Amino acid sequence: MTAVADRITGLVGALRAHGVRIGTGETVDAARAVEALGLADRELLREGLAATLLHGPGQRAVFDPVFDLYFPRGVGGPDGAPADREALRDRLAQALAADDRAAMARLASEAVDALGGYGNSPGSDGFSAYQTLDRLRPQTLLARVRADVRGQEGGGAGFADRLLDDEIRSRIEEFRRLVGAEARRRVAERRGRDEIARRGVRPTADRVDFLFANRDQLTELRRAVQPLARKLATRLAARRRRAARGTVDLRRTLRSSLSTGGVPMRPVLRRRRPVRPELVLLCDVSGSVSGFSDFTMLLVQALHDQFSKVRVFAFVNRLDEVTGLLDHGRADPDGLGARIRAEATLTGWHGSSDYGLALGEFTERYGGAVGPRTTVFVLGDARTNMSDPNLNAVRELARRARRVYWLNPEPSNRWGTGDSAAPAYAELVEMHECRTARQLSALIARLLPV
Amino acid sequence: MFTSVDDVSARLAETGYLASPAVATTVFLADRLGKPLLVEGPAGVGKTELAKAVAQVAQARLVRLQCYEGVDESRALYEWNHAKQLLRISAGRGESWDETRTDIFTEEFLLPRPLLTAIRGDEPTVLLIDETDKADVEMEGLLLEVLSDFQVTVPELGTVTATRRPFVVLTSNAGRELSEALRRRCLFLHIGFPEEELERRIVRLKVPGLGQALTESVVRVVGALRAMDLRKVPSVAETIDWARTLLALGAGALDETVVKDTLGVILKHQDDIQKAAAKLNLDAL
Numbered sequence: 001m002t003a004v005a006d007r008i009t010g011l012v013g014a015l016r017a018h019g020v021r022i023g024t025g026e027t028v029d030a031a032r033a034v035e036a037l038g039l040a041d042r043e044l045l046r047e048g049l050a051a052t053l054l055h056g057p058g059q060r061a062v063f064d065p066v067f068d069l070y071f072p073r074g075v076g077g078p079d080g081a082p083a084d085r086e087a088l089r090d091r092l093a094q095a096l097a098a099d100d101r102a103a104m105a106r107l108a109s110e111a112v113d114a115l116g117g118y119g120n121s122p123g124s125d126g127f128s129a130y131q132t133l134d135r136l137r138p139q140t141l142l143a144r145v146r147a148d149v150r151g152q153e154g155g156g157a158g159f160a161d162r163l164l165d166d167e168i169r170s171r172i173e174e175f176r177r178l179v180g181a182e183a184r185r186r187v188a189e190r191r192g193r194d195e196i197a198r199r200g201v202r203p204t205a206d207r208v209d210f211l212f213a214n215r216d217q218l219t220e221l222r223r224a225v226q227p228l229a230r231k232l233a234t235r236l237a238a239r240r241r242r243a244a245r246g247t248v249d250l251r252r253t254l255r256s257s258l259s260t261g262g263v264p265m266r267p268v269l270r271r272r273r274p275v276r277p278e279l280v281l282l283c284d285v286s287g288s289v290s291g292f293s294d295f296t297m298l299l300v301q302a303l304h305d306q307f308s309k310v311r312v313f314a315f316v317n318r319l320d321e322v323t324g325l326l327d328h329g330r331a332d333p334d335g336l337g338a339r340i341r342a343e344a345t346l347t348g349w350h351g352s353s354d355y356g357l358a359l360g361e362f363t364e365r366y367g368g369a370v371g372p373r374t375t376v377f378v379l380g381d382a383r384t385n386m387s388d389p390n391l392n393a394v395r396e397l398a399r400r401a402r403r404v405y406w407l408n409p410e411p412s413n414r415w416g417t418g419d420s421a422a423p424a425y426a427e428l429v430e431m432h433e434c435r436t437a438r439q440l441s442a443l444i445a446r447l448l449p450v
Numbered sequence: 451m452f453t454s455v456d457d458v459s460a461r462l463a464e465t466g467y468l469a470s471p472a473v474a475t476t477v478f479l480a481d482r483l484g485k486p487l488l489v490e491g492p493a494g495v496g497k498t499e500l501a502k503a504v505a506q507v508a509q510a511r512l513v514r515l516q517c518y519e520g521v522d523e524s525r526a527l528y529e530w531n532h533a534k535q536l537l538r539i540s541a542g543r544g545e546s547w548d549e550t551r552t553d554i555f556t557e558e559f560l561l562p563r564p565l566l567t568a569i570r571g572d573e574p575t576v577l578l579i580d581e582t583d584k585a586d587v588e589m590e591g592l593l594l595e596v597l598s599d600f601q602v603t604v605p606e607l608g609t610v611t612a613t614r615r616p617f618v619v620l621t622s623n624a625g626r627e628l629s630e631a632l633r634r635r636c637l638f639l640h641i642g643f644p645e646e647e648l649e650r651r652i653v654r655l656k657v658p659g660l661g662q663a664l665t666e667s668v669v670r671v672v673g674a675l676r677a678m679d680l681r682k683v684p685s686v687a688e689t690i691d692w693a694r695t696l697l698a699l700g701a702g703a704l705d706e707t708v709v710k711d712t713l714g715v716i717l718k719h720q721d722d723i724q725k726a727a728a729k730l731n732l733d734a735l
Contacts, residue, residue, distance in 0.1 A: 023634060029483060036482040037455070037475070044455055047475040052483075055633040057490060057624075057640040159704035160667035162731055163674040170677070223679065227624060234626045238587075 004034060008049075011070040014197035015053065018062045019207055022053055042071060058204050065201045068181045069188050077113040077186070078106070085115065085135060093141050096171050097148040104171075108178035111136055116183055126190060129176075129183035138172050206437040210292035210409045211381075218291050221437055222298060228441055229302035235445050236306055277449035278373050280401075281312045282319075282362060284380030285340055286353040292409040293379050294337045296440065300377075301326040306448075311369055315358035316351065320344035321366070355382060355421065356390030363393045370397060375449045376404045378429070382415070382422040389421040394428045405447050406431040407440070451481045451508050451574075451617070467496070467503035468652050476639040477504060486597045486618035488582075488636035493623060494685030495641045501578040501619040508617065510574035515564035517585035523592060527602060529561045555606040565596050566604075568616045575616040582632075583625040590632050593620075597635045643676055644686060652686060657693040667704045668693055672716065675726055684716040692716050706732055 012027050033048040046067050054063055088111055095103035116132035119125030145168050150161075188196040202208075205220045213221070249270040257264040281300055283293040297312055304310045314322045322340050340346075348357075370376060376397060382389075398404045406425055408415065412433040415422035425431060432447075434440050452458045459474040469477070477500070480487040489497045505512040515526055535554045542550055562570065568577035579593070596602060600612035620636060622628060644652065649669045653660065660668075672689045684692075692715045701708045710732050717723045 021630070026634065029485070029637075032483055033479050036479060041455075043471055044475050047472040048479055050472075051476040051479055051637045051639055054638050055630070056638070057642075060640065159706070159709065160670040163670055166674055166677065167670070230625060231627055 004039070005031060007070050008034065010194060010197075011049070011066060012053065014066050014070070014194065014201075015059075015063065017198045018066070018201065018203055020054065020059050020062065026053055042073065045071060058206065062201060062204050065181060065184065066197050068185060069193050069197050069201075072185050072188075073105070074109075075189065078110050083110050083114050088114065088136060089141065092136070092138060092175070093144050093148065096138075096141060096145045096168060096175070097152070099171060101174075104175050105178055108175060108182045112179060112182045112186060116179075116186075127183045127186040129180040132179050132183065133176060138175055141172070142168055206441075208437075209435050210295070210437075211289065211435070213291050218295070221291075221295055224437065225295070225298045225302055228437070229299060232299075232303060232441060232445055232448075233306055236303075236448060277307050277375060278309045278371070279307050279311070279449075280369055280374050280376045281310070282359075282376065282378045282380075283312065283314050284316070284353055284355075284358075285314045285337065285346065286316045286351075288353075288383070289379070289381050289409055290337050292434070295437065296377075296379050296407070297322075297326060298336065299440070299444065303444075303448075313362060313366065314340050314344055314346060315353070315362075316346040317354035317357050318346055318348050319358045319361045319365070320346055352385045353380070353383065354387050355380065355384045356388040356393070359393040359397070360390050363396050367396075367400070370400045372400075372402055374401045375447075376401045377447075378404065378406045379409075380406075381408055381410045381420065382406070382425050382431075383419050384421045386419050389424055391424060391428060394425060398429050402449070403447075404429040407434040407443065408432065409434055411435060452478050454478070461507045462503050465503045465506045466655060467499060468648060468655060469500075470641075470644060470648055473500065473639065473641060476637055480637050481617065483637070484615055486620060486636045487639060488620045488622065488628075488633065489639045489641060490622050490624055491641035492643070492683070492685055494687035495643065496686060497621040497641060498578065498580055500641075501576055501621070504617060504619070505576035505578075508574050508576065510576045510617065511571070512576050512578060513564050513568040513616070514578045514580060517579065517581050517583075517589065519584055519586065521585050521589055525563060526565050526589065526592065527563050528566045528604060529563065530555070531559045531561050535559050557607075560604070560607070565592075566602050566610065568618075569596070569600060569602055569610060569612040571616075572613055574614065577616040577618045579618065579620045581623060582620045583622040583628060587629065590629050594631060594635065597632070643683075646670070646673055649673075649686065649689060653689060653693050656690045657697055659697050660693050661702070664696060664701070664703060665693065668696065671704065671709070671730070674729070675716065678725065678729060680717070680722045680725065681719045682717070682722065688716045 008027065008030055012022050012030070016022055029052040030049050033052045034045065037044050037048045039045065046064075049067065050060065050063055054060065088107065091103070092107050092111075094100075095107060112127050112129070112132050115135040116127040116129065117125065118128055118131060142165070146164060149164060149168075184196055184200050187200070202217075205217055205224060208217050208221075247270050248267045252268040253264050253266075256266065256268055279300065281297065283297055285293045293314070300310060300312070310323070311321065312323045312326055313319055322344050325336070325340055325343060394404075406429050408422060408431055410420070410422070410433070414420070415426070415431075422431060432443055434443055452461070455471075455474050455478045458478045459469050459471075462469045462474070462477075476487060479485075489500060491497055502512060504510075515521075538554050538559070539550055542553070564577070568575050582590075582593075597618060600615050601609050603609045643649075646669055649672070650665055653665050653669060657665075668689065672684050672692070676683045692712065695712050695715050696704075696708070699708070699712070709730065710727070713723050713726060717726055
């Protein structure tokens with residue numbers, strides 16, 4: 001039992017390193033679950049540990065690869081001689097056509113063994129999922145698998161046949177995932193499980209750095225916009241309810257105390273004037289920070305019913321209003337960035353961002369958009385490409401608006417390095433580091449006006 | 451209650467609830483470890499149905515607490531029957547105060563609400579706390595005592611402890627983030643959309659008249675729609691509705707006209723329908 005206990009505590013440690021909060025009580029529960037379920041069936045064990053250790057659906061994406069490392073399907077490589085590439089491709093095509101998951105898992109293990117190995121001295125050798133997939137090229141099997149499936153079904157007359165391509169693509173994607181897991185397992189056998197579990201497993205989407213997120217992660221983030229907005233809306237509503245309680249109105253308390261002979265029996269609270277907060281967003285959509293801007297724009301747009309007015313402006317070195325492009329229902333999140341860059345005038349003579357010019361243009365052309373009830377959010381890394389930061393425009397903005405916040409997707413220790421004008425701007429307006437979706441939602445919940 | 455995970459799936463299947471391995475394992479563990487079960491997932495995947503099926507399997511009575519914004523102690527836990535107490539006081543004229551006082555705070559005048567009902571009973575009980583995310587944060591504090599120790603404190607009567615622990619199921623649509631304290635006391639189960647094979651079995655069970663080939667195509671189309679970025683993706687409930695519709699229309703196989711006419715059964719927004727039509731290569735609607 002001690003070996004199993006070690007495995008469980010190791011697994012818990014790796015999950016904690018990825019930001020999953022697990023207490024000792026849950027670890028004990030996990031051990032009791034293992035006792036109740038036994039070690040015979042790996043999938044039951046996986047579900048049992050997930051049920052006792054996890055607290056939310058987002059954590060599952062981290063849990064599964066970590067579980068594969070601590071409770072691997074087997075040890076070492078597959079038996080028999082290494083298979084050659086063409087044979088592997090043939091068998092893979094068959095497995096994909098039949099949608100046979102067990103065969104795909106077996107093939108992934110053989111493929112990593114035969115094609116994924118690199119290096120030859122102990123310590124520097126290992127297995128690479130990238131190299132395996134690059135040599136095997138499963139994506140080129142699409143046409144062949146399609147023909148196979150149609151051949152079995154006979155002609156492919158059915159209506160659902162038009163979905164076949166997408167289905168095969170998702171099976172290939174599944175195979176790629178299996179290869180990744182297998183390569184991680186093989187490497188972990190060489191280098192130690194704990195290290196790979198901490199370094200080799202991707203963090204949950206809300207902890208990915210905006211600046212380094214790849215396309216898949218950004219898509220995943222975009223899907224999280226709606227649920228996140230719903231959560232933020234309830235949190236804002238709760239803040240609004242609390243804020244409505246107000247402070248004691250001394251004058252009216254004394255006035256009402258006259259009816260009880262001058263003894264203030266019942267304090268009268270100051271009524272809050274219902275204000276309708278307005279929001280203005282200035283987004284840098286140049287290549288370096290576009291992932292961050294797109295996500296924030298969608299999030300704010302999803303929150304639009306919380307405000308009387310939301311206006312969104314995008315800029316690179318020229319500035320244009322894009323509120324219309326974000327309209328509810330019209331906004332197809334995937335193509336949003338491309339559409340903004342196509343339909344709005346954002347660049348002048350060159351394509352790199354210029355904060356000074358864009359901010360100047362904003363105060364000049366859209367100065368009326370900012371009033372005493374407006375909260376302004378500026379989104380960008382404040383890298384001006386060595387041009388004038390135009391601090392006067394920011395000063396003017398800060399003077400007119402109720403509040404101005406600057407959300408910077410760069411880590412705060414890099415502010416001011418190179419061409420970053422962040423410290424200069426931070427002196428004039430409140431600047432916050434905002435590297436991940438998790439940080440962003442915490443900031444939005446705190447900073448949005450109620 | 452259950453002897454093994456397979457036992458759980460088999461017995462749930464008898465009541466007409468087809469459980470995925472994840473569901474069966476977690477139900478088994480909730481029973482073994484005696485912990486409440488927190489079920490999350492999109493609307494229409496059978497979260498509430500699960501509680502009902504477990505109650506039926508265990509031949510237990512189902513006590514249901516429906517949460518809503520503003521649900522409070524007197525709706526969830528217990529309440530004193532004031533009117534009856536007043537009647538008792540006026541009926542017992544001539545009694546001394548001490549007699550009356552000890553008499554009106556007794557079981558007779560207590561109105562038990564779902565949580566207290568579930569804890570006091572001697573027979574096997576399944577307590578379903580539905581849509582926990584709709585309740586206010588204060589309500590969660592109340593649940594903590596009930597869920598960790600299975601006891602309720604009534605100041606006038608003392609602490610009521612469960613003689614037989616109820617099987618507790620909490621459901622949530624993730625409208626609000628439940629507190630960490632509540633999550634820690636529960637086993638967590640996320641019911642997502644079922645695998646293709648399981649969904650085929652569900653459709654076959656719920657709509658037995660539908661042909662084999664048609665069932666297969668229905669499940670494939672719904673699966674493809676779920677992979678898309680829609681405002682409201684179709685759930686299992688919608689799959690079953692669609693299958694029933696097709697059966698009622700007497701459709702032998704899916705074709706463009708049938709799909710075009712019935713797409714409204716599975717998709718509930720006009721822009722979703724348009725997106726899906728483009729994806730499925732239907733002519734403009």
